Amino acid sequence: MVKNILHIISSPQGEASVSKKLGNVIIEKIKFKYPGSIVKERNLVTTVFPHLDEVQIGSWFTPAGDRSREQLTAVKISDEAILELQEADILVFGAPFYNFAIPSTLKAYLDHIARPGITFRYLENGQPEGLLKNKKAFVATASSGVYSEGPFQSFDFVSPYLTFLLGFLGVTDITFIRAEGLRIAGVKETAFEKAVGSITID
Ligand SMILES: Cc1cc2nc3c(=O)[nH]c(=O)nc-3n(C[C@H](O)[C@H](O)[C@H](O)COP(=O)(O)O)c2cc1C
Numbered sequence: 182m183v184k185n186i187l188h189i190i191s192s193p194q195g196e197a198s199v200s201k202k203l204g205n206v207i208i209e210k211i212k213f214k215y216p217g218s219i220v221k222e223r224n225l226v227t228t229v230f231p232h233l234d235e236v237q238i239g240s241w242f243t244p245a246g247d248r249s250r251e252q253l254t255a256v257k258i259s260d261e262a263i264l265e266l267q268e269a270d271i272l273v274f275g276a277p278f279y280n281f282a283i284p285s286t287l288k289a290y291l292d293h294i295a296r297p298g299i300t301f302r303y304l305e306n307g308q309p310e311g312l313l314k315n316k317k318a319f320v321a322t323a324s325s326g327v328y329s330e331g332p333f334q335s336f337d338f339v340s341p342y343l344t345f346l347l348g349f350l351g352v353t354d355i356t357f358i359r360a361e362g363l364r365i366a367g368v369k370e371t372a373f374e375k376a377v378g379s380i381t382i383d
Contacts, residue, residue: 184218186211187269191225191287192277192323199360199373200275203321206377207273207358214382221265223290230258230289241296259293266294271317272352274343278324282338291346300350311351318347318355321376325364 186208192198212218231237237259240252248256266272276283294300300312320343322328328337340357347355360376362368 182215184211184215184270185268186218186220186271186273187223187265188220188273188275189223189225189287189290190275191284191290192275193226193284193286194277198275198277199323199363200277200321203323203358203360203373203376204273204275204319207319207321207380207382210380210382211271211273218271221269223262223265225284225286225290228258229286230262230293232289233292237293259296262290262294263296263299266300266313266316269316271319274318274320276320276322276339276343278322278326278328278337278339281336282342295346295350309349311349311353313351316352316354318352319380320355320357321360322357323360323363325362327362327365327368329359329361 188204188208190198190201190204192200194201196202208220212220234255236249236251237255240248240256241259243249243252274287276287279285282288297303302310302312304310320340322339326333328334328339344355347353358376358380360372362372
């Protein structure tokens with residue numbers, strides 16, 4: 182079965198980026214399992230999503246036909262990003278650890294794709310319902326430190342946040358693949374291979 186894969190890159194390090202390299206390995210493995218799969222790249226460094234402002238938020242809550250010219254321009258980047266998410270079967274996020282969290286470029290992107298009535302809604306009983314259904318996500322993390330275990334485990338604000346936010350939007354099948362300890366002697370030497378070895382594609 183052919184899959185539509187969306188690779189969301191947030192590292193500014195270009196080809197030297199570990200999270201991008203790891204994302205590419207994940208994608209190669211998906212393509213091996215599902216030959217002919219199509220890959221689309223969303224590079225959050227070459228196309229930076231702006232911080233949400235009054236015009237952008239106003240556009241979301243204004244019916245399409247009533248939007249000002251400014252709002253119509255502003256909403257485009259959000260609409261386009263959501264459409265490519267809706268079209269994807271598999272999402273591959275690159276998520277470097279930046280100050281124990283995700284890079285602000287990725288946060289800005291997530292702010293644009295979490296849209297009430299489009300990617301999530303609240304039911305009458307107040308429960309949220311995610312509207313991005315039937316998708317699988319991989320998150321390729323990269324970090325100098327080790328967060329999957331040990332003394333820094335509780336300072337991982339990447340995986341709990343992405344797990345909750347993506348789940349809120351309906352993407353509940355998430356696998357984290359971690360290249361970690363990239364600056365720790367004795368760990369860094371095998372960190373990438375260890376991450377690659379932990380990838381399984383169902
Ligand atoms: C601005 C900045 C902040 C960082 N913050 C952390 C951090 O909080 N924890 C950590 O383990 N590594 C941190 N690092 C190291 C990166 O996570 C590491 O270099 C990783 O490989 C970056 O991903 P990339 O190679 O895909 O760009 C930081 C690096 C930079 C440049």
